[in-house]
Every structure is written in C-alpha cells, then in structure tokens.
Amino acid sequence: MRERERVFVKVSVSEALHHSVMAPAGLLPFLHHIRTLSSASVKHSSQILHRTSAELHHGPVYVLFHRRNVSTEETLSHRVSHLTVRERTVLELLYDGLVSGQRSSLAESITLVETQHPRKKELAQVLLQRVLAYRQERERIAGGKPVAFRVGLSGPPGAGKSSFIEVLGKMLTGKGHKVSVLAVDPSSCTTGGSLMGDKTRMTELSRDMNAFIRPSPSSGTLGGVTRTTNEAIVLCEGAGYDIVLVETVGVGQSEFAVADMVDLFVLLIPPAGGDELQGIKRGIIERADLVVVTKSDGDLVVPARRIQAEYTSALKLLRKKSKTWTPKVVRVSAQTGQGVPELWGIMLQYRDVMLYSGELQTRRREQQKVWLWSLIQENALRHFQEHPEVQAALPELERRVAQGDVSPGLAADLLLRAFRTTQ
Ligand SMILES: Nc1nc2c(ncn2[C@@H]2O[C@H](COP(=O)(O)OP(=O)(O)OP(=O)(O)O)[C@@H](O)[C@H]2O)c(=O)[nH]1
Numbered sequence: 001m002r003e004r005e006r007v008f009v010k011v012s013v014s015e016a017l018h019h020s021v022m023a024p025a026g027l028l029p030f031l032h033h034i035r036t037l038s039s040a041s042v043k044h045s046s047q048i049l050h051r052t053s054a055e056l057h058h059g060p061v062y063v064l065f066h067r068r069n070v071s072t073e074e075t076l077s078h079r080v081s082h083l084t085v086r087e088r089t090v091l092e093l094l095y096d097g098l099v100s101g102q103r104s105s106l107a108e109s110i111t112l113v114e115t116q117h118p119r120k121k122e123l124a125q126v127l128l129q130r131v132l133a134y135r136q137e138r139e140r141i142a143g144g145k146p147v148a149f150r151v152g153l154s155g156p157p158g159a160g161k162s163s164f165i166e167v168l169g170k171m172l173t174g175k176g177h178k179v180s181v182l183a184v185d186p187s188s189c190t191t192g193g194s195l196m197g198d199k200t201r202m203t204e205l206s207r208d209m210n211a212f213i214r215p216s217p218s219s220g221t222l223g224g225v226t227r228t229t230n231e232a233i234v235l236c237e238g239a240g241y242d243i244v245l246v247e248t249v250g251v252g253q254s255e256f257a258v259a260d261m262v263d264l265f266v267l268l269i270p271p272a273g274g275d276e277l278q279g280i281k282r283g284i285i286e287r288a289d290l291v292v293v294t295k296s297d298g299d300l301v302v303p304a305r306r307i308q309a310e311y312t313s314a315l316k317l318l319r320k321k322s323k324t325w326t327p328k329v330v331r332v333s334a335q336t337g338q339g340v341p342e343l344w345g346i347m348l349q350y351r352d353v354m355l356y357s358g359e360l361q362t363r364r365r366e367q368q369k370v371w372l373w374s375l376i377q378e379n380a381l382r383h384f385q386e387h388p389e390v391q392a393a394l395p396e397l398e399r400r401v402a403q404g405d406v407s408p409g410l411a412a413d414l415l416l417r418a419f420r421t422t423q
Pocket residue numbers: 155156157158159160161162163164195196197201249294295296297300332333334335336
C-alpha cells in the first residue's frame with residue numbers, strides 16, 4: 001500500500017508539472033490529493049513500516065521505524081552505554097586532561113568536535129555534554145557568573161587584528177589570565193587558502209604557556225565552522241581559559257556568526273579611507289559594541305583620529321543594540337601599545353555593566369537558541385538536498401524554473417511535498 005502511494009507521488013510530481021503548464025487550475029485537486037496522502041502517511045502512530053526510496057530500487061527491504069518521544073536523558077545514557085571500553089577510556093583521558101588544563105587535550109578535543117566522522121561526532125557530543133556539566137557546576141559555584149569573557153574581533157584583511165590580539169593577549173596573560181584565540185575564516189573552508197594569512201601569526205603569544213591559539217578549520221561550510229567554534233568555546237572554557245577571543249575576517253556572514261557567539265563584539269578598522277573601508281558592511285557596524293581604530297601611530301595618528309570621529313558620529317545615527325551600553329570608538333596602536341590598557345579597561349566596564357543589568361545573561365540565552373536554529377537549518381537543508389526523491393525531481397524542476405514555465409514557489413512546494421510524503 002505504502003509502496004503504491006510512493007510510486008504514485010513520484011509519478012504525480014511530473015503530472016503536476018504537466019498540469020501547471022497546460023492548465024494551472026488542474027493543480028489544485030492534485031495538491032489536495034498529495035496533501036491527503038501525506039496526512040495518511042503520518043497517521044500511523046507508534047510504529048510504521050517505512051520504505052525508503054533507495055529500497056524501491058534495491059529490493060524489498062523494510063525498515064522498522066519507531067516513532068517515540070525523544071528524551072534527552074535517555075538519548076545521552078544510550079550514547080554512553082553504547083561506548084566501547086576503548087572509546088570510554090579515550091574520552092575519560094581527554095576529559096581529565098582538558099579539565100586539568102592540558103593544552104594537548106584541549107587541541108585533541110577540538111579536533112574531535114571538528115571531525116566529519118559519524119562515530120567520532122557522537123563521541124564529541126558525549127565529551128561536550130560532560131564539559132558543559134562541569135562548566136555549569138563551576139558557574140554555580142561562582143554564583144552564576146560566567147567562567148569566561150567571550151570577545152569577538154572582526155575586521156577586514158590587514159586591519160591589524162593579529163598584531164592587536166598578540167599585544168592584548170600578552171598583556172592579559174601577564175595579568176594572570178588564560179587566553180584562548182579561535183579563528184573563523186570562511187575563505188579557508190571554500191578555497192583551502194586563508195584570507196587571514198597562512199603566515200605564522202601571533203608568534204609570541206603562541207609560545208606563551210597561558211595562551212592557546214587555534215586556527216580556523218580548513219574544511220566545511222560556514223555553518224559547520226560556526227558549530228565547531230561554538231563547541232570549541234565550551235571546550236576552552238572547560239580547560240580553564242577565562243578569556244576567549246574569537247577572530248574573524250569580514251567575509252560573507254562570518255562576522256554575523258561570530259557576533260552571535262560572543263559577549264562583546266569588537267570591530268577593528270584600519271586608519272585608511274575610501275575603498276578599503278567600503279568592504280565594511282553597515283549591518284556589522286550596528287552589531288559592534290566597540291569600534292577600534294588600529295595603527296594609531298606615527299603618520300597614521302591623523303587619519304586614525306579622522307576615522308574615529310567619523311565612526312563616532314555614524315554610531316550615533318544607528319539603532320541602539322543594548323539598553324545599557326552605548327558603543328564607543330577608541331584608537332590603539334599595536335606597534336607602540338598605546339591605548340591597549342585603556343581599551344581593556346573599557347572592555348571590562350562593558351562586561352560589568354552588561355552582567356549587572358542581566359543583559360549579558362539574556363544575550364547568552366538568545367545565542368544558545370540562535371545556535372540551535374542554525375544547526376537545525378543546516379541539518380534540515382542537508383537532509384532535504386540528500387533525499388532521493390528530491391534529488392530525482394530536482395534537475396527537471398530546476399530546469400523548468402530557469403526556463404520560466406514553472407514558478408519557483410510551485411517547484412519548492414512540490415519538492416517539499418515529495419520530501420514530506422516519503423519521510
Ligand atoms: N603602523 C602600524 N602598523 C601595524 C599595526 N598593527 C599592524 N600593523 C601592520 O599592518 C599589517 C597587517 O597587520 P596584521 O596584524 O597582520 O593584520 P590582520 O588584520 O591580522 O591581517 P590578516 O592576517 O591579513 O587578517 C602588517 O604589515 C602590520 O605590520 C600598528 O599598530 N601600527
């Protein structure tokens with residue numbers, strides 16, 4: 001019965017196209033019929049016999065599909081109880097090493113969350129869950145205060161990000177902080193090359209025992225890198241890093257992704273006008289809690305002051321992002337170190353104001369939801385694109401949409417129905 005329904009739906013997608021071209025009115029009864037079929041397919045309550053499209057081509061193999069409530073605890077304990085002895089030992093070692101602050105364990109744990117391997121992905125989630133619980137306990141002991149201050153730093157290539165992070169990072173480790181630097185570089189995902197430069201960056205900071213620097217993964221999508229960066233933040237915090245700096249270059253949506261994972265978002269601008277600044281999107285200026293004009297030294301002091309004044313007036317015209325904080329524009333020089341201690345003072349002032357008002361906690365809660373939804377979006381789209389029925393119908397539909405004889409709305413509707421009916 002279900003097989004017949006499936007085949008019918010398959011045939012009917014092309015039928016519907018025919019109808020849509022010949023007689024748009026003929027489409028409504030067809031869509032109604034598909035709707036009836038799809039609702040019939042979800043009527044089976046506890047267990048339904050589900051046949052995938054691949055099986056239609058590979059003989060009658062039936063898969064028992066359990067529909068049941070999803071319990072987080074159940075899922076987690078199921079995951080843990082299904083670990084082999086070896087896997088448990090590896091995770092135990094990683095966890096112990098991580099929470100005792102070993103950099104090698106932190107590096108290995110981040111590699112684990114970056115993996116594409118399905119089994120290792122599961123192990124990474126088990127590890128993360130434990131680290132999350134550990135972090136939560138530490139926050140509880142600290143009276144609800146976050147264990148780390150997360151700062152995002154963005155700016156166009158050559159803005160002076162790495163030079164600035166090196167100076168700021170050294171200053172902070174000198175004050176007894178543990179600093180981690182994570183990079184999000186979408187260009188390295190798509191081209192394998194890096195906009196942030198393949199040169200060795202932050203050489204001094206990378207030798208500092210209280211600093212941990214992790215370059216951007218060189219494969220995956222921006223969505224994937226966003227997920228692993230969010231997870232890497234959790235791991236860094238578990239490893240005792242109380243300041244987490246997330247650096248990104250202003251390309252694509254990476255800045256927005258980073259703005260959605262940090263407490264304080266800083267935009268770095270070089271003291272150059274014209275074309276170099278055109279790459280800075282207006283939307284990202286609105287997201288900035290602080291604007292830092294870099295390289296404010298020597299001959300560049302005058303243009304740096306001018307840029308500072310321009311951004312100060314521009315920010316006044318923008319919608320306020322926070323109820324309690326007014327974005328500021330400051331000038332620094334990584335070369336002379338001027339302005340860096342003052343800037344850190346402003347960053348701390350920001351953190352205290354936001355913590356005291358409760359806005360920082362609210363922002364973090366919202367960010368968790370944004371993160372959840374970006375994961376859902378990425379996975380749902382992948383499932384959709386990889387679905388056999390969708391893959392079968394897509395080329396023809398795309399072609400006809402491009403030709404203009406099927407509307408994109410109708411094509412999307414048909415593809416979604418083919419996807420849903422065969423879930
Ligand atoms: N005068 C001056 N030059 C600086 C300063 N900071 C960085 N620079 C120079 O600006 C150039 C770019 O600096 P980086 O720190 O590599 O800039 P970045 O934004 O990290 O650049 P990417 O690695 O390409 O993303 C280098 O030639 C630095 O020497 C500064 O404070 N003053």
